[in-house]
Amino acid sequence: MWRRVVSLPPLLSSSNSRRLNQVIQHSQFVLLRFLSVKFWRDSVTLFNPQVQVAYGFNASQVFSTQAEEGVSGARRKPFVTFVLGGPGSGKGTQCTRIVNTFGFTHLNVGDLLRKEIYSDSENGSMILDTIKEGKIVSSEVTVKLIKNSIEANENSRILVDGFPRSEENRIAYERVVGVEPDIVLFFDCPKEEMVKRVLNRNEGRIDDNIDTVKERLTMFSELNLPVIKHYSKKGKLHKIDGTGTEDEIFERVLPIFAALR
Ligand SMILES: Nc1ncnc2c1ncn2[C@@H]1O[C@H](COP(=O)(O)OP(=O)(O)O)[C@@H](O)[C@H]1O
Ligand SMILES: O=c1ccn([C@@H]2O[C@H](COP(=O)(O)OP(=O)(O)O)[C@@H](O)[C@H]2O)c(=O)[nH]1
Ligand SMILES: [Mg+2]
Structure with a gap:
């Protein structure tokens, strides 16, 4: 199109025509450069992790969301389930079942913390x-680990196992992550049964001993029960009888997630 315009005017002398041609070619070059720099800047901005954090998305989520949602392209926040219960109440065991049946990603917060110990991080000791x-x-430490794991995750369904353990945890999470969980499971189990399970856990954990478990039970009653009450008041809590066999408990879990399908 540019060339056609240039070749049009017989009204111009050949030197004027050459000059005009040069001007137009230069303009074309400037325009192309402007467009390519702008495209490059936009791409760099989109993939800049700080920008992604500030806006609460990562590029892979944007693109996977577009694939999932077709034309709208709006980011879908992950469906987050908090899984609560005292030590040994069966949180981890039931999370594994939920993962296998409903395709959730399991973020075991105790495991995230234990990894920090073995990765020589500044907070390890x-x-x-x-x-x-x-x-x-x-x-401060826990919420950052959870936030990073959620952001690095591509799955739209996440189980956060063993968090929040206190109202302070809950408030910090909601402030930093900016959203509440969609639902909360609470495995309700008698203390004697929890102690028995923890002492038989046999995973070589430093906290699976009678003194630590007693302290954990005190922490659970004082700090974790208020969180459970909070979510109950908000209508988000699913209280599950945590006694019986693993199969029996999972039978109680199934309808909660089946209803979400
Ligand atoms: N319903 C159950 N009956 C008996 N033992 C169980 C049951 N569910 C889990 N366990 C066992 O109890 C221990 C604690 O379970 P776990 O899932 O690690 O609990 P939590 O994550 O709540 O501490 C594990 O050794 C597990 O195999
Ligand atoms: O949000 C969390 C989760 C775990 N922990 C610590 O990690 C320990 C083990 O947690 P985990 O969930 O692995 O224990 P479980 O309840 O499964 O026995 C807890 O007692 C806490 O000391 C914590 O401080 N904050
Ligand atoms: Mg556990």
Whole structure:
């Protein structure tokens, strides 16, 4: 199109025509450069992790969402389930079943913290001491680990196992992540049964001993039960009888997720 315009005017002398041609070619070059720099800048911005964090998305999520949702392209936030219950109540065991049946991703927060101990991170020794004592690791550390894991995850369904363990944990999560969980499971189990299970767990955990489990049960009653009450008031809580065989308990879990399909 540019060339056609240039070749049009017999009204111009050949030197004027050449000059006009040069001007137009230069304009074309400037325009192309402008467009390619703009495209490059937009791409860099989109893939910049800080920008992604600021806007609460990552590029892979944007693109997978577009694939999932067709034309709308709006980001769909993951469906997050918090899984709560005392030590040994069967959270991890039932999460594995939910993953296998409903395709969730399992974020075991205790495991995330234990990984920090073995990865020589700056918080490793503090986390080790806290777990050994049966206390709760500071929200600053835990929420960051959870947020990073959720952001790195491509699955739209996530189980957060063993968090929040206190109201302070819950409030920090909601402030940093910016959303509440969609539903909350609570495996309700008598203390004697929980102690029996923990002492038989046999996974070589430093906190699976009678002194730590006693402290964990105190922490559970004082700090975790208020979180459970909070979600109950909000209508998000599914209280599940955590006694009986693993199969029997999973039978109680099934309808909760089947209803979401
Ligand atoms: N219904 C059950 N009956 C007996 N033992 C169980 C049951 N569910 C889980 N366990 C066992 O109890 C221990 C604690 O279960 P786990 O899933 O790790 O609980 P949590 O994550 O709540 O601490 C594990 O050794 C597990 O195999
Ligand atoms: O959000 C969490 C989850 C775990 N922990 C620590 O990690 C320990 C083990 O947690 P895990 O969920 O692995 O134990 P479980 O309840 O499954 O026995 C807890 O006692 C706490 O010391 C914590 O501080 N905050
Ligand atoms: Mg567990």
